Amino acid sequence: MAQYLLAIDQGTTSSRAIVFSAQGLPVARAQQEFKQYFPKDGWVEHDGEEIWLTTLKVCREAIEQSGLNPADIAAIGITNQRETTLVWDSVTGTPIHPAIVWQDRRTADYCASLKAAGHEADVANRTGLLIDPYFSATKLRWVLENVPGARERAERGELRFGTVDCFLLWRLSGGKVHRTDATNASRTLLFNIHSQQWDAELLRLFDIPESLLPEVLDCAAEFGDTDAALLGASIPVRGMAGDQQAALIGQACFQPGMVKSTYGTGCFMIQNTGDQPVVSRNRLLTTVGYRLNGKVSYAVEGSIFVAGAAVQWLRDGIKLISHARDTEALAEQTGDACGVYLVPAFTGLGAPYWDPRARGAIFGLTRDTGIKEIVTAGLQSVCYQTRDLLEAMAQDGAAAPSALRVDGGMVENNWVMQFLSDILGVPVERPEVTETTALGVAYLAGLQAGLYRDLDEVASHWHRQQRFAPRMAGEHRKKLYEGWLDAVKRVRSGA
Numbered sequence: 001m002a003q004y005l006l007a008i009d010q011g012t013t014s015s016r017a018i019v020f021s022a023q024g025l026p027v028a029r030a031q032q033e034f035k036q037y038f039p040k041d042g043w044v045e046h047d048g049e050e051i052w053l054t055t056l057k058v059c060r061e062a063i064e065q066s067g068l069n070p071a072d073i074a075a076i077g078i079t080n081q082r083e084t085t086l087v088w089d090s091v092t093g094t095p096i097h098p099a100i101v102w103q104d105r106r107t108a109d110y111c112a113s114l115k116a117a118g119h120e121a122d123v124a125n126r127t128g129l130l131i132d133p134y135f136s137a138t139k140l141r142w143v144l145e146n147v148p149g150a151r152e153r154a155e156r157g158e159l160r161f162g163t164v165d166c167f168l169l170w171r172l173s174g175g176k177v178h179r180t181d182a183t184n185a186s187r188t189l190l191f192n193i194h195s196q197q198w199d200a201e202l203l204r205l206f207d208i209p210e211s212l213l214p215e216v217l218d219c220a221a222e223f224g225d226t227d228a229a230l231l232g233a234s235i236p237v238r239g240m241a242g243d244q245q246a247a248l249i250g251q252a253c254f255q256p257g258m259v260k261s262t263y264g265t266g267c268f269m270i271q272n273t274g275d276q277p278v279v280s281r282n283r284l285l286t287t288v289g290y291r292l293n294g295k296v297s298y299a300v301e302g303s304i305f306v307a308g309a310a311v312q313w314l315r316d317g318i319k320l321i322s323h324a325r326d327t328e329a330l331a332e333q334t335g336d337a338c339g340v341y342l343v344p345a346f347t348g349l350g351a352p353y354w355d356p357r358a359r360g361a362i363f364g365l366t367r368d369t370g371i372k373e374i375v376t377a378g379l380q381s382v383c384y385q386t387r388d389l390l391e392a393m394a395q396d397g398a399a400a401p402s403a404l405r406v407d408g409g410m411v412e413n414n415w416v417m418q419f420l421s422d423i424l425g426v427p428v429e430r431p432e433v434t435e436t437t438a439l440g441v442a443y444l445a446g447l448q449a450g451l452y453r454d455l456d457e458v459a460s461h462w463h464r465q466q467r468f469a470p471r472m473a474g475e476h477r478k479k480l481y482e483g484w485l486d487a488v489k490r491v492r493s494g495a
Contacts, residue, residue: 004072005020005021005077007019008079008438010055010079010165010168011264012081012264015034015051015055017031017063019066022451022452024433024439024443026433026435028063030059031058040106042104042108042356044347046101047098051099051168055168063231070235075239075449076445077438077442077445078223078237078240079242082242083139083188084136084163085140086163087212088159097150103266103305104133105347105357106133106142107139107141110138111356115131122201127186128193128287130285130354132356135189138189141206144208154209159212160212162180165180165181166178169223169224173225178214182217182296183240186288189206191216193288193296198210198213218291218293219292219444221448238444238445238449240444243264244262244270245270245287245289246440247260247437248270250433250443251405251436251440252462253272260404260406260436261405261406262407263407264409265306265309266305267382267385268302270289271398271401273299275298280300282395283351283352283353283354284351285301287301305348308382310342311327313344320375327379327415327416328416331413333372334376336376336472337480339373340363340369340374341362341363341377341486343487343488345358345361345491346359351388352388352389353492358491364483382420384423384481386424390426402427403427404427406430407430408434411434414468420468422472425470425472428467429466430465430466430467431463431465432463432465443458
């Protein structure tokens, strides 16, 4: 029996593929960055063909590096940047417009008009989400309204819509399969998280033809099989989840109350709330954590749009650093009280503010402010935003977590992890395998392929690599966070 799993992790700035052993250990990996397009203020796009080609390339490279025969791969799992919207020709698979990325804010005015018309409460009741440009429905509507002939073609059944997972599955299967999973469906603003079906009322509200939509399956399911010509053998695709839900699984947060926070392009904190959806009073999202064997485990999520992207901006946008790894040494030289605050609202602010018109700013500059202070402020901004989310969860009645499990590229930075623990006042736990997004979807594929009996067996593979305990004085923590709140207030569009 094949004992290896291939995880496709298609993210916002790169496509990755990792081969895992049945024990959850990485055997081989490949990664390739791709271009980001910013055609207008607040617009963010990707080339769908580049997403596909980079994904195919890294899958081939990872299998080759592993030394395995493709037939040794028991199953594939796909995890993806969520909400990013693609529309493609139902015959050729060619996208009719660039992918509109989750960060994109072009539909802000339309969202505001829906709110003004009083639709947000009903939409929230059905989806657990807020009306915001972040989610897929308004992006999809924009494509239908703005690409010549798109709406007519959609009405004739000639087009397909999907998030990135769905698009990749279509391409991997040679155009035979149009499916997604419940976690990705739950991020579209079109899926009823209670009935677990596409919602007819929402389709009418957003004017979306149902023929565009994929079939929705559990996170571990028979999604389809790859075209043998692509990877050297036909490999079953058996797991699928949006990146943050995949990380929840990879962090083994299977008990209600457990919390994980992922630091990639953005930052996403998710708390498992069990079999009942919990409605937030503080503008957090109610979402599908995972769905297995037809049973839903719900979660509450806070979404921050810019985390690792702030470091990428420091490197590529204003060229203060050459490599992301340089930030740790600079922050160690600076300390935690540099007096500078960087609010990275480059595409608006996410939870708990949900202000698409906010824009980034740096405060507290003095004559002796230099590169290291600005870089440190960029790192701190990620931790302050995490505190915003934890505060919102606490105001919703959630108990303070006994520990926060963290993952993603930024968690390799020890200075950031210590400051995160300090500003939260909560221990932070970094696992041995920090590629938990890819690992989570590998576990899902393994569950369906029979490599694991149940979630308890999956949880037994989680091991802590390091624990960061808070050591900052309470008054100092309070003062630093108050400075952050003041900086955020200054960039809000209503300020």
